[in-house]
Amino acid sequence: xxxxxxxxxxxxxxxxxxxxxxxxxxxxxxxxxxxxxxxxxxxxxxxxxxxxxxxxxxxxxxxxxxxxxxxxxxxxxxxxxxxxxxxxxxxxxxxxxxxxxxxxxxxxxxxxxxxxxxxxxxxxxxxxxxxxxxxxxxxxxxxxxxxxxxxxxxxxxxxxxxxxxxxxxxxxxxxxxxxxxxxxxxxxxxxxxxxxxxxxxxxxxxxxxxxxxxxxxxxxxxxxxx
Ligand code: ADP
Numbered sequence: 567x568x569x570x571x572x573x574x575x576x577x578x579x580x581x582x583x584x585x586x587x588x589x590x591x592x593x594x595x596x597x598x599x600x601x602x603x604x605x606x607x608x609x610x611x612x613x614x615x616x617x618x619x620x621x622x623x624x625x626x627x628x629x630x631x632x633x634x635x636x637x638x639x640x641x642x643x644x645x646x647x648x649x650x651x652x653x654x655x656x657x658x659x660x661x662x663x664x665x666x667x668x669x670x671x672x673x674x675x676x677x678x679x680x681x682x683x684x685x686x687x688x689x690x691x692x693x694x695x696x697x698x699x700x701x702x703x704x705x706x707x708x709x710x711x712x713x714x715x716x717x718x719x720x721x722x723x724x725x726x727x728x729x730x731x732x733x734x735x736x737x738x739x740x741x742x743x744x745x746x747x748x749x750x751x752x753x754x755x756x757x758x759x760x761x762x763x764x765x766x767x768x769x770x771x772x773x774x775x776x777x778x779x780x781x782x783x784x785x786x787x788x789x790x791x792x
Contacts, residue, residue, distance in 0.1 A: 580663075581659065588778065590660055591778050600656070605660065607662040611635060621639070632742040632749060664754045695747070703719075706733050
């Protein structure tokens, strides 16, 4: 490691974009490439649902309706997670922040911990998103995402890694997808201006038509230049 890299602040890499823009897929690839934790609020909330406690049931109802969970819930999950020692040299955030109050809480925390914030905006057309989410399948055990069109499992409906039967997420039904896109437009998209105003202009990546590896290379190029 040269001196320049050694003295650089650890990076909080924020993957930003509408539902189905490939944040989860890219986060998993980047985790391998950068060797830093991948923090997905969606996955953490699904773990909470699996516990079946009152908070889990509240989260489940909101998620199935395509709505966001309360900011305090998302903030608490992330706050606890990024305080853990494995995040000290940086981490990838997928699905957080999703509202301005979440971004404010995160911004304060990153400043306190001395992290640099880098925002990557995965841009994808909504017509592509709706098609893409309809073909999405997930392994309920390890969380790996597959796409029936562009990235199918080796054998039909079975996870390549652990042989579990793949599932369709309940919030991936078409009417719920539309609700999620609306929630994105209303609550999340305004963050693009918020980040820019705070001095963290999102770096744009065309994430529409190409496969995950090509998009990963684009992100790598932006990070290299950054
Ligand atoms: P996607 O990005 O494809 O919508 P996620 O797994 O990131 O998928 O999120 C699924 C759902 O989890 C969201 O629709 C929302 O209900 C909830 N959720 C995830 N992250 C947050 C967050 N930061 N704030 C509020 N709700 C969240």
